[in-house]
Amino acid sequence: MKVKVYNQNKEELKEIELPKEIFEVEVNSDLIHQVVLGQQSNRRQGTAQAKMRGEVSGGGKKPWRQKGTGRARHGSTRSPLWKGGGITFGPRSDRNYKKTIPTKMRRKALIMVLSAKAKESMVIVVDKLDFNKPETKQMKKVLNTLFLKDGSGILVLSKMDKNLILSIRNIPKTMSIQAKDLNVLDLLNYKYVVVSEAGIKKIKDVFAK
Secondary structure, three states: OEEEEEOOOOOEEEEEEOOHHHHOOOOOHHHHHHHHHHHHHHOOOOOOOOOOOOOOOOOOOOOOOOOOOOOOOOOOOOOOOOOOOOOOOOOOOOOOOOOOOOHHHHHHHHHHHHHHHHHOOOEEEEOOOOOOOOOHHHHHHHHHHHHHOOOOEEEEEOOOOHHHHHHHOOOOOEEEEEHHHOOHHHHHOOOEEEEEHHHHHHHHHHHOO
16 A cells, blocks of 8 residues: 655655555454453553442441331441442442453554554654654644644654654644554544654564564
């Protein structure tokens, strides 16, 4: 698949051929769905904690005598039937949401998402993105030219670049990520993928095994 390469002003420079093993793979939506669910589960903090009847305060005394009042019998105000009592089947922080996703599945799903985005012309290839210092205003101008007017986007870096990361972090609907850390969930959360030629080479080196 051939794509155009742009500069920061979205001026066409040339055409390149995208690696077939990364950007021309048949998509299996069921596999992608499995990996997405696994990633979402692994990102859950699991900190929600509801108190059971043994953890709420009060309830030391029987509310009223067992017989003769005409009311239903109760032994404690800690019962889930009472306001302020324990919660039945509430969330507990000791629950483990972690799921194991095989490496081959993760890689295959990632390549499928990249292929789908390339097919829908949502992969924008630039010759380079280079900032001598953090410049959010200039970065926003560049991203507006490339894609930001049409939707959100993820910037794929070939290597750690502190200036680019600091320039993009406060811009809404965007994020930056190193090519080696690419994952299905982040790709699907954004419409466009902006990547340099060096970034494409890095993606191929890491995931086309």
